[in-house]
Amino acid sequence: MTRFDLPALKALYDLPFFELISQAREVYRANWPEHEVQLCTLMSIKTGGCSEDCAYCAQSAHYSTGLEREALAPVATIVETAERARANGSTRFCMGAAWKGITENDAKFPQVLETVREVAKLGMEVCVTLGQLTPEAARQLRAAGVTAYNHNLDTSPEFYPNIVTTHTFDDRLATIRSVQAAGMSVCCGGIIGMGETELDRLKMLEVLCSFDPAPESVPINCLMPMEGTPLSEQPPVDIFQLVRLIATTRLALPKARVRLSAGRTRLSKEGQALCFFAGANSIFYGDKLLTAANPGVDADRSLLAALDLGITKPQPLAV
Numbered sequence: 679m680t681r682f683d684l685p686a687l688k689a690l691y692d693l694p695f696f697e698l699i700s701q702a703r704e705v706y707r708a709n710w711p712e713h714e715v716q717l718c719t720l721m722s723i724k725t726g727g728c729s730e731d732c733a734y735c736a737q738s739a740h741y742s743t744g745l746e747r748e749a750l751a752p753v754a755t756i757v758e759t760a761e762r763a764r765a766n767g768s769t770r771f772c773m774g775a776a777w778k779g780i781t782e783n784d785a786k787f788p789q790v791l792e793t794v795r796e797v798a799k800l801g802m803e804v805c806v807t808l809g810q811l812t813p814e815a816a817r818q819l820r821a822a823g824v825t826a827y828n829h830n831l832d833t834s835p836e837f838y839p840n841i842v843t844t845h846t847f848d849d850r851l852a853t854i855r856s857v858q859a860a861g862m863s864v865c866c867g868g869i870i871g872m873g874e875t876e877l878d879r880l881k882m883l884e885v886l887c888s889f890d891p892a893p894e895s896v897p898i899n900c901l902m903p904m905e906g907t908p909l910s911e912q913p914p915v916d917i918f919q920l921v922r923l924i925a926t927t928r929l930a931l932p933k934a935r936v937r938l939s940a941g942r943t944r945l946s947k948e949g950q951a952l953c954f955f956a957g958a959n960s961i962f963y964g965d966k967l968l969t970a971a972n973p974g975v976d977a978d979r980s981l982l983a984a985l986d987l988g989i990t991k992p993q994p995l996a997v
């Protein structure tokens with residue numbers, strides 16, 4: 679596979695708009711001939727009170743966002759939510775916990791493993807986002823049935839300290855290495871609209887392109903400004919910048935699921951259609967995305983139907 683460095687990514691990103699999205703469309707069609715969108719459900723299994731200071735996040739204990747701190751959800755509650763997600767057409771179930779990370783020695787780790795084992799029986803892809811991992815915790819999560827680990831880079835290495843000071847960009851990369859060594863696929867992307875430049879976004883993409891193996895999934899989030907966080911006043915992302923980034927990601931990482939993630943409530947239907955045209959092929963589905971609003975299930979179904987896009991089918995239930 680050709681690896682794209684920053685100059686190559688920038689050359690693509692700066693193509694005339696219609697040339698860029700036409701090239702991305704061609705690569706999308708060659709690699710994803712089914713024209714399907716994967717529906718993923720994201721559940722917050724432990725909300726609020728996080729020790730980290732990510733400037734975009736309502737769950738950080740560093741900011742007064744009015745969010746109630748909750749304990750780790752019981753296994754049965756999570757499994758019920760996963761069953762509902764599956765019945766609604768999701769083929770990937772992602773579980774997110776608001777904490778710095780987890781190790782094999784944490785008191786809550788056995789409950790996390792038990793949750794994964796139960797959710798894995800439903801036949802969906804099982805993704806977790808649990809912060810920093812040790813190599814051993816990664817190995818045990820894989821053995822319990824995790825198929826993918828989400829750990830976003832968020833932004834460029836240079837801009838990262840403006841967003842987070844309680845851990846480093848290199849900490850993120852170390853966890854991603856542990857995840858890959860354990861045999862889980864990597865779901866890794868970023869957030870745009872945090873005050874970074876367009877070049878920062880491409881620098882983040884350059885790091886994603888350096889992963890070996892390439893990330894299986896690349897979520898592209900638009901900031902949802904949260905009351906009480908340092909980024910609460912950020913203006914919305916320009917739709918054409920978002921489409922350019924999606925198209926460039928599609929060209930650089932042809933086989934990755936490019937997930938149009940947070941921020942869709944601030945996009946028009948036409949804007950989302952352009953994102954799908956440029957190569958996005960997955961959305962998060964359901965009314966809530968951790969603590970942020972998301973378009974309703976009916977609105978998403980009718981948008982996909984209007985665009986004649988299929989929905990990735992669930993696997994048969996494991997017995």
Ligand code: SF4
Binds near residue numbers: 728729735778
């Ligand atoms: S993004 Fe994750 S690690 Fe950062 S404050 Fe929010 S929950 Fe904590």
